[in-house]
Amino acid sequence: MKHQQEYRDPGLAKLQLQAxxxxxxxxxxxxxxxxxxGTHTMAIYQNGxxxxxxxxIRLISGPGCPVxxxxxxxxxxxxxxxxxxxxxxxxxxxxxxxxxSSSSLLKxxxxxxxxxIVYSPLDAVKLAEKHPESDIVFLGVGFETTAPTVAGAVxxxxxxxxxxxxxxxSHKTMPGPMSVLAGDPELKVDGYLCPAHVSAIIGANAYxxxxxxxxxxxxxxxxxxxxxxxxxxxLTRQVIAKLAKVETQYRRVVKPEGNRKAQAxxxxxxxxCNARWRGIGDIPESGLQLRPEFSHFDAALQLPIExxxxxEHQGCxxxxxxxxxxxxxxxxxxxxACTPENPVGACMVSSEGTCAAEYKxxxxxxxx
Amino acid sequence: MxxxxxxxxxxxxxxxxxxxxDNLIVPTLSGITQSDQNDAAVIAAQEGRLAFTxxxxxxxxxxxxGGNIGDLAIHGTINDLSMAxxxxxxxxxxxxxxxxxxxxxxRKILETMRHAAQDADxxxxxxxxxxxxxxxxxxxxxxxxxxxxxxxxxTICGRNAQIGDKILINGNIGDHGIAVLASRDGLELESDIxxxxxxxxGMVKELxxxxxxxxxxxxDPTRGGVATTLKEIALQSQVEITLSENSLPVSDxxxxxxxxxxxxxxxxxxxxxxxxxxxxxxxxxxxAVMQKNPHGGQAAIIGEVTALADxxxxxxxxxxxxxxxxMLAGEQLPRIx
Numbered sequence: 001m002k003h004q005q006e007y008r009d010p011g012l013a014k015l016q017l018q019a020x021x022x023x024x025x026x027x028x029x030x031x032x033x034x035x036x037x038g039t040h041t042m043a044i045y046q047n048g049x050x051x052x053x054x055x056x057i058r059l060i061s062g063p064g065c066p067v068x069x070x071x072x073x074x075x076x077x078x079x080x081x082x083x084x085x086x087x088x089x090x091x092x093x094x095x096x097x098x099x100x101s102s103s104s105l106l107k108x109x110x111x112x113x114x115x116x117i118v119y120s121p122l123d124a125v126k127l128a129e130k131h132p133e134s135d136i137v138f139l140g141v142g143f144e145t146t147a148p149t150v151a152g153a154v155x156x157x158x159x160x161x162x163x164x165x166x167x168x169x170s171h172k173t174m175p176g177p178m179s180v181l182a183g184d185p186e187l188k189v190d191g192y193l194c195p196a197h198v199s200a201i202i203g204a205n206a207y208x209x210x211x212x213x214x215x216x217x218x219x220x221x222x223x224x225x226x227x228x229x230x231x232x233x234x235l236t237r238q239v240i241a242k243l244a245k246v247e248t249q250y251r252r253v254v255k256p257e258g259n260r261k262a263q264a265x266x267x268x269x270x271x272x273c274n275a276r277w278r279g280i281g282d283i284p285e286s287g288l289q290l291r292p293e294f295s296h297f298d299a300a301l302q303l304p305i306e307x308x309x310x311x312e313h314q315g316c317x318x319x320x321x322x323x324x325x326x327x328x329x330x331x332x333x334x335x336x337a338c339t340p341e342n343p344v345g346a347c348m349v350s351s352e353g354t355c356a357a358e359y360k361x362x363x364x365x366x367x368x
Numbered sequence: 369m370x371x372x373x374x375x376x377x378x379x380x381x382x383x384x385x386x387x388x389x390d391n392l393i394v395p396t397l398s399g400i401t402q403s404d405q406n407d408a409a410v411i412a413a414q415e416g417r418l419a420f421t422x423x424x425x426x427x428x429x430x431x432x433x434g435g436n437i438g439d440l441a442i443h444g445t446i447n448d449l450s451m452a453x454x455x456x457x458x459x460x461x462x463x464x465x466x467x468x469x470x471x472x473x474x475r476k477i478l479e480t481m482r483h484a485a486q487d488a489d490x491x492x493x494x495x496x497x498x499x500x501x502x503x504x505x506x507x508x509x510x511x512x513x514x515x516x517x518x519x520x521x522x523t524i525c526g527r528n529a530q531i532g533d534k535i536l537i538n539g540n541i542g543d544h545g546i547a548v549l550a551s552r553d554g555l556e557l558e559s560d561i562x563x564x565x566x567x568x569x570g571m572v573k574e575l576x577x578x579x580x581x582x583x584x585x586x587x588d589p590t591r592g593g594v595a596t597t598l599k600e601i602a603l604q605s606q607v608e609i610t611l612s613e614n615s616l617p618v619s620d621x622x623x624x625x626x627x628x629x630x631x632x633x634x635x636x637x638x639x640x641x642x643x644x645x646x647x648x649x650x651x652x653x654x655x656a657v658m659q660k661n662p663h664g665g666q667a668a669i670i671g672e673v674t675a676l677a678d679x680x681x682x683x684x685x686x687x688x689x690x691x692x693x694x695m696l697a698g699e700q701l702p703r704i705x
Contacts, residue, residue, distance in 0.1 A: 004627065010614070013687035046632070048689020225687045351630055361691040363682065 007224030008047075016229040017052055023236050024056045031239050032058045032188060033232060034324050036178060037195035038065030038352025039223050045361035047225040057232060060324035061357075063177045063277060064195055066142040067094045067350035068322055071276045073310045074141075074170045075100035080307045081137050081168065081299060082113040088131060090124035091139040093117045094350045099343060101311040121153035128157065128165035137299045140169040144201040147171045147288055148262040151269035154290070154297055166299035169289055172275055174198050175210050176286030181323060182214040189324070191217035191235035193228070196250050201266075203258025204248045215244040222250035269294055278346065279319025318345035321354050328358040335359065374469040379499030388497065392471065396478035397461060397485075397492050409493035411458050414517040419454035421445060422513035430477070430507055432551040434562030437510055438477035440639060442484035442492075443565045444590070445514040450572040451586045451642065453524040454516030459485060461495040462511035467502045477508065488567035490514070520576060528584040529605035533673040534651035536644045538571065538658045539564065539666035541594050542622045542636035550625060557628075561621045566640030571661045575644060578657050582650035588642050592696040595634040595681070597643055598671075599695045603679035611671035611693070613686045634683075635696045645673065 024031075035041055041061045044050060050059060063069050079100050082089045089105060096105045096115060109115040114134075118124050124138040140150045150167060157165040174195060181187055194207055199220040207218040217238035221231030231249045238244065248254050266288070275287025290298045316338070317331040328334045328347070338344040340356055347353035377384040423444050430437040442459065449456045461481065465474070485492050543564040550557045568588065575583055585605070589597040594616075602609045618626075618633045626633050640663055646654045651669055658664030674682075681693040 004623075008686040010687055042630075045691060046685070047687055048683070048685045048691040049687075051690045052688060225685070225689075229687075360694050363690055363692045 004224065007222070007226045009226065012226055013052075013229060016226065016233060020057070020229070020233050020236060021054050023233065023240060024054050027056060027240055030056050030058055031190045031236060032060060033191045033193055033235050034060050034062040034181070034189045035193040036062040036064040036174070037198065038068070038350065039196065040193055040221070040228065041065065041354055041357050042352055043223045043225065043228055045357040047228070048361075048363075049225060049228055051363065053232065057236065059232075060189075061321070061354040062181065062324050063280060063322045064143075065347070065350050065352040065354070066146065066172065067098060068318065068346040068353045069172060069277045069279070070095075070098070070141055070170055070346065071278045071310075072100055072312060073276070073307065074168070075104065076310060077300070077307045078105060078137075078139055078168060079103045079108055080305045081303060082108045082115060084135070084303065084305065086134045088114045088116055088127060088134050088136050089139065090116045090118045090127055090136055092119075092141070095139050095141060097343060097349045098346045099313070099349075101308055121150045122156065125153050125156050125162065125165060128162050129160070132164060135164050135166060135303065137166045137168055137303070140167040140171055143172055143174060143195070143198050144262075144266065145197045147270065148201065148265045151265045154269050154294055157297060158294070165297060166302055167290065167297055168299040170275070171270065171288035172277065173272070173286055173288060174202065175207055176283045177277055177280055178207075179210050179213065180280055180283055182210060182216050184323070187324060189216065190239050191219070193231050193235065194218050194220040196220065196222045196227075196253065199248075199250070199254045199258070201259050201262045203256055204246050204254055205256045206258065207246045211244050211246050217244050218246045220246070220248040220250050220254050222253070277322075279322035313344050316345040318347045318355075321347050328355040328362075331355070372471050374465050374467060374471060374474065374499055376467050376499050376501060379465070379497060385497070392475060393463070393478060393495070393497060396475060397482050397495065409458065409460075411493065411515065414457070415519070417518040419449050419452040419516040419518055420513070421448040422511065423448060424509060424511040426506070426509050427548060428506060429548070429551055430473075432548045432563060433560070434547055435565045436477050436480055437508060438481040439484035440563070440565050441510040441512045442481050442488070442490075443567050443639060445512040446488050446490055446567045446569050447588045447639075447642070449514050449516035450569040451588055452516070452518065453520065453522055453572065453576055453586065454518045455573060456488065456490045456514055456516040456569050458491050458493040459512055459514045461492055463495070463497045464505050464509040464511075465497065465499045466505045466507050467499055469507055474508070484567065488569055490569075522576065522581060522583065524576075524583060524586050526585055526587060526601045526604035529601050529607050529645045529673050530584055530647070531607065531673050531676060532648050533584055533645040534648050534669050535598070535609065535611070535671045535673070536646065536651065536654055536658060536667060536669050537589075537594065537617065538568070538642055538661070538664040539640075540617045540619045540622065541589070541638055541641065542618060542626065542633035544639040545593070545636035546622050546625050549629075557625060559621055559625060561619070561625065564638055564640035566663045568640065568642050568663060571642070571658060571663055574657050574661065575654060579646055579650050579654055582647035583644065583654070584647070585645035586642055589638050591637050593633070593635040593637055594643065595632070595693045596695045598681050599679065599693060601643075601645070602677075602681050605673075606676060606678060607673045608675040608677035608680040608682065609671055610674040611681065611683045613683055615668055615670045617666045617668045617670075634693065648672070
């Protein structure tokens with residue numbers, strides 16, 4: 001952890017901020033940068049970074065919290081499966097409290113469903129081995145960082161010939177939504193802080209088409225406070241120099257071509273598909289589904305079940321918040337009807353959600 | 369003891385119950401061979417005010433690095449009494465045991481309870497044992513209640529934090545929660561993190577004696593961690609608290625595990641820590657008292673009361689930013705005590 005402390009050095013932070021202040025002093029107006037990844041959102045709040053940035057730089061949070069962008073219908077599907085007899089739903093912890101149309105996995109658990117929180121998809125495979133009498137449904141949610149581990153779990157299940165292991169797949173990929181938002185005239189994003197660990201898998205080159213099409217600066221940035229400050233500085237320099245290119249701040253981890261091994265694993269098990277993003281809608285080729293040769297693990301195909309019609313919560317602005325168009329404080333439910341104890345929208349549930357971060361760490365008046 | 373597992377009959381009140389009490393529970397907990405078998409313990413009336421507290425323990429797993437549910441239950445009640453400025457006198461122990469529980473495990477737990485009470489110079493004076501059918505409880509639940517005597521006239525409470533007060537903690541934060549978490553099934557984390565579970569009555573006695581009226585508030589940051597406890601005090605005293613991230617004592621190991629799991633040590637439970645609010649001129653003395661105590665080697669001044677306000681807690685981050693600290697919402701780690 002000493003290594004980590006080096007990226008939190010107050011002296012270096014001061015130098016970065018001085019450089020940033022100097023660079024923006026020649027700039028007229030406000031630059032808006034979007035951090036796409038939920039871990040960035042948390043790092044920015046946890047370190048109080050907005051309170052340090054010059055007024056001319058505005059950071060907005062984008063659709064990078066995997067739980068938050070998962071549509072209500074998926075939660076309803078998971079809830080319906082949890083009500084099946086002899087079924088265990090295995091999931092990462094954050095999904096349990098996400099409200100569906102009329103229930104949540106937490107409520108189903110209280111009513112008698114078996115929900116197991118796991119830390120790795122392989123734990124779900126072990127669960128399936130241990131409980132041959134039950135169907136184990138793993139909730140496959142997450143970006144390219146999580147999906148390879150799910151691919152690994154599927155391959156393990158195949159190898160040991162498990163017949164009671166299923167994945168309810170809602171994996172999503174970058175940078176599809178970044179293109180949608182870059183083309184949104186209402187948003188006017190001046191640059192992207194591109195995700196750190198997703199980029200470690202897909203590689204910095206993955207953002208080149210986005211930069212070519214929309215002429216928008218992209219900087220792949222790490223999660224430590226000094227990483228974020230440097231990423232912002234690099235974006236600012238591009239804006240002032242009227243450049244648009246892919247740069248990598250997080251060079252200690254991210255390569256231009258990414259992690260070929262993880263990519264191969266993904267391609268072996270999954271294929272691209274259209275995906276629905278909460279708040280953004282359907283984006284072609286922005287999701288992952290199991291390839292036909294692994295369809296016997298697909299919970300949606302193998303365990304048919306009736307799922308209730310989707311009811312979106314009235315007044316919840318999660319969708320707009322995920323697009324960076326409004327701040328949590330603009331939502332009339334925020335802090336009143338919607339709190340971490342009693343969340344209305346997913347952004348308040350996930351530990352990486354913008355509303356949860358604002359609720360937990362935000363100092364009023366500083367987050368505009 | 370024969371049989372080697374707990375049966376439903378051990379909680380029936382009949383012959384098996386008496387055997388369990390006389391052969392295992394009473395001698396192991398109290399060191400005496402024959403229980404008095406009265407319905408209530410009798411304690412001599414004390415000069416001063418009495419403090420009274422109760423707490424139930426359902427930690428999972430029941431054995432974890434550095435401790436178990438038993439010494440945790442004794443320390444927890446001793447510390448709750450201590451935070452009111454009381455000297456613990458007597459403790460009760462209520463056991464709810466799941467049918468099939470290993471007698472050997474029960475013996476181990478009872479032995480550590482006796483040691484924990486002896487170390488803190490507190491007597492276990494009464495108790496109760498129930499057995500429930502398999503599946504109706506998870507192995508063992510323990511309730512401990514305690515009575516303590518307050519021998520001074522000081523007001524040490526959550527409403528008494530004052531502007532300018534320095535805030536101290538007696539050592540590294542987050543050890544207990546992470547030790548329990550790391551020993552759970554399914555999380556294959558190898559670490560040498562041990563619980564910080566410890567009795568704090570000795571340290572509190574020294575603080576009371578040395579600081580007197582300059583000691584304003586004491587509280588142990590258990591569930592919800594340091595963040596939640598400070599928020600409670602800020603609300604009770606209607607003040608603003610400002611913490612300094614650079615001063616927070618966190619071990620490298622706990623910092624590392626928290627970083628991997630996305631947890632914030634400020635919200636992780638402690639079982640051998642206290643937060644003390646003291647007048648600024650007494651801060652160094654309080655720090656010295658803590659550091660001399662066996663449970664205070666890593667003690668530090670972590671923040672101060674900066675203004676009158678409606679219960680705000682702010683953190684000055686390592687890189688100089690400011691962020692708010694709110695109470696823990698929901699459960700970060702269920703069943704850690």
